[in-house]
Amino acid sequence: MRLKTGRALGLLAVLLAVLLGIYLPVLIGGYEPQLGLDLQGGVSVTLQALGEASGEQMAKAADIVRNRVNALGLAEPVVAPQGNNRILVQIPGIQDTERVLSIIGSTAQLQFREVLEVIYPGDEAYESTEITVPDPEDIEAYQALKDQEIVLLYRKADTEEKPKVRMGPTRLTGDIIASAEAAVDEQKGGYKIDFTLTDEATPQFASLTQELLQKQLAIVLDYNLESFPTVQSAIENGKGEITGSFTREEARDLALVLKMGALPVEFEPDPLVENISATLGRDSLRQGLWAGLLGLVLVVLYMAFMYRGLGGVTTVALAIFALLVYGIVCLLGRFLDWKLTLAGIAGVVVSIGISADSSVVYFERLKEEVRDGKTLRSSVDRAYKSAFRTIIAADAATFITAFILWILAMGAVKGFAFALGLATILDVFISYFFTHPAVSLLSRLKIYNRPRFVGVGREVTGGEG
Numbered sequence: 001m002r003l004k005t006g007r008a009l010g011l012l013a014v015l016l017a018v019l020l021g022i023y024l025p026v027l028i029g030g031y032e033p034q035l036g037l038d039l040q041g042g043v044s045v046t047l048q049a050l051g052e053a054s055g056e057q058m059a060k061a062a063d064i065v066r067n068r069v070n071a072l073g074l075a076e077p078v079v080a081p082q083g084n085n086r087i088l089v090q091i092p093g094i095q096d097t098e099r100v101l102s103i104i105g106s107t108a109q110l111q112f113r114e115v116l117e118v119i120y121p122g123d124e125a126y127e128s129t130e131i132t133v134p135d136p137e138d139i140e141a142y143q144a145l146k147d148q149e150i151v152l153l154y155r156k157a158d159t160e161e162k163p164k165v166r167m168g169p170t171r172l173t174g175d176i177i178a179s180a181e182a183a184v185d186e187q188k189g190g191y192k193i194d195f196t197l198t199d200e201a202t203p204q205f206a207s208l209t210q211e212l213l214q215k216q217l218a219i220v221l222d223y224n225l226e227s228f229p230t231v232q233s234a235i236e237n238g239k240g241e242i243t244g245s246f247t248r249e250e251a252r253d254l255a256l257v258l259k260m261g262a263l264p265v266e267f268e269p270d271p272l273v274e275n276i277s278a279t280l281g282r283d284s285l286r287q288g289l290w291a292g293l294l295g296l297v298l299v300v301l302y303m304a305f306m307y308r309g310l311g312g313v314t315t316v317a318l319a320i321f322a323l324l325v326y327g328i329v330c331l332l333g334r335f336l337d338w339k340l341t342l343a344g345i346a347g348v349v350v351s352i353g354i355s356a357d358s359s360v361v362y363f364e365r366l367k368e369e370v371r372d373g374k375t376l377r378s379s380v381d382r383a384y385k386s387a388f389r390t391i392i393a394a395d396a397a398t399f400i401t402a403f404i405l406w407i408l409a410m411g412a413v414k415g416f417a418f419a420l421g422l423a424t425i426l427d428v429f430i431s432y433f434f435t436h437p438a439v440s441l442l443s444r445l446k447i448y449n450r451p452r453f454v455g456v457g458r459e460v461t462g463g464e465g
Contacts, residue, residue: 005441005444007437008436008437008438008440008441009437009441011432011433011434011436011437012433012434012437012438014433015320015430015433015434018324018429018433019320019323019324019327022324022327022328022331023323023327025331026327026330026331029334031330031331031333031334032330032333033326033329033330033333033339033340034333034334034338034339034340035092035285035339035340035341036092036339036340036341036342036344036415037078037090037091037092037093037276037339037341038276038341038342038343039092039285039340039341039342040092040093041092041093041275041276042090042091042092042093042094042275042276043090043091043094043097043100043101043273043274043275043276044088044089044090044091044273044274044275044276045088045089045090045091045101045104045271045272045273045274046082046086046087046088046089046271046272046274047061047065047086047087047089047104047267047268047271048085048086048267048268048271048272049061049085049086049087049265049266049267049268050142050265050266050267050268051085051266052084052085053084053085053265055081055084057265058081058084058085058087058265059081061081061087061265061267062079062080062081062087065079065087065089065104066079068103068104068256069089069091069100069103069104077089077090077091077092078090078091087267089104092339097273097275099249099253101271101273103253103256109173109174109221109222109223110173110174110177110219110220110221110258111146111170111172111173111174111218111219111220111221112170112171112172112173112205112208112217112218112219112220113150113167113168113169113170113171113217113218113220114167114168114171114212114215114216114217114218115165115166115167115168115215115216115217115218115228116149116166116167116168117165117166118163118164118165118166118216118228119163119164119165119166120163121159121161121162121163126164129151129164129166130151131151131152131153131164132145132150132151132152132223134223142266143266145223146169146170146173147169147170148169149166149167149168149169150166150167150223151164151165151166151167152164152165152167152220152223152224152225153165153225154225154228155224155225156225156226156227165218165225165228167218167220171208172201172204172205172208174221174258176197176198176200176201176204176205177195177196177197177198177201177258178195178196178197178198178199179195179196180193180194180195180196180254180255180256180258181193181194181195181255182194182246182248182251182252182254182255183241183251185243185246188243190246190247191246191247191248191250191251191252192241192242192243192246192251193241193242193246193251193254193255193258194239194240194241195239195240195241195242195255195258196238196239197238197239197240198238199238201238202236202237202238205235205238205240206234206235206236206238209231209233209234209235210234212231213231213232213233213234214230214231214232215230215231216228216229216230216231217229217230217231219242221242221254226242226243227242227243229243242254285342285345288342288345288346288349289345291345291349292345292348292349292352295349295352295353296318296322296352299314299318299352299353299356300314300315300318302356303315303356303359303360306360306363307359307363307367308452308453309442309447309448309453310359310363310366310439313359313435313438313439313442314356314359314363314435316434316438317355317359317430317431317434317435317438318352318355318356320430320434321351321352321355321423321426321427321430324426324429324430325348325351325419325422325423325426328422329344338418339415340415341415343413343415343416343419344415344416344418344419345419346416346419347415347416347417347418347419347420347423348419348423350420350423351419351420351422351423351424351426351427354395354398354420354423354424354427355423355426355427355430357394358387358391358394358395358427358428358430358431358435359431359435361387361390361391361394362383362384362387362388362391362431362435362436362439364387365383365384365386365387366379366380366383366384366387366439368383369382369383375443376443376448377443377444379443380436380439380440380443381440384436384439388431388432388436391427391428391431392428395424395425395427395428396424398420398421398424399421399424399425401420402417402418402420402421402424403417403421405417405420406418406421
């Protein structure tokens, strides 16, 4: 059945309505694509676990790191386990790299230890008392420190020479904390961290503080002595505080790390950090856009050479494809915080060929009809009916591949898979709502009914004339 003029115009109206539906919010809201790490710059951090770690531990560690980064308000971080003992963290557009590194890499192993002795400068034993220096490279020795006496320098003392504090084995660890918040220390000035214990840990902490009445309880964070207050009374309400010379930002960051929980895995203290500059990102974006533009021009020239007047339909179809992709990327960035990466641009560039392929399939069927002597007008619908099945089959295969890649891949490869999958859907949409009705309407023009105008010259064998 021939596509009637009214139906063809109706299909084009649907396409126009979709474009308006996409671009009205984009233009009114002034939305632009959100750029990924490789395009706007940022930092990539690889955390390397010390020793063996189970998959469950690495997954939990990745969740904690992700929560810490999200709590900082950083948009769309990529946090994913890599192999058996690494976690990849990619954060686009951050400015304070050192702060982020201190938070995501902080093990935050909080320990409560009984203070056995405070040795001040001038004491006979001060010089001979060796400070414990944890060595993360020696995993067994590092982990054994929890059950041993240790001596740490109280670096936060106001005096120039810092006291040394000898402490007993760890009595409780940071996993007893349910929540933590930074607060103003009204007694000493500055900031402190107020924490609340879990219901299960409250009796344990009450028992410990009862045992250590009028003694000092050391609070050690990642083997840095934060404070060692004297226990004045048993703490039975499950609330405590960590005091020290904290700035507001330090107190907030420490509270954040404690609230999110300690990492279940020890990581190397010096993670692999790769800073990606915004300049490099702009260069990558420029190269990607040039690659896309060059690919678009070559495809347009090829289609014009092969299909003459029908090449113009492909040119408009590709322009619509580009508009739809850009608008959707803007909306995804605004409402789903989806970021366009260099891999995503590669997916869009590759999809230009996919979109052109559908036109090639259709036009070749059309040319076959014209070669047999039929007019373009009488061939449009028959050729499209046959070609559309091929287009659906080809796009379905590509979409399935892209979907599987999107499910299994990580990082920037997901962007490539997403762009590719999106392109296959748009290709079917444009083929149905634009290419077919546009060719159908053009076939009603006398100029388009010349075999040479659709790329068929002396090959016409006769027929309808």
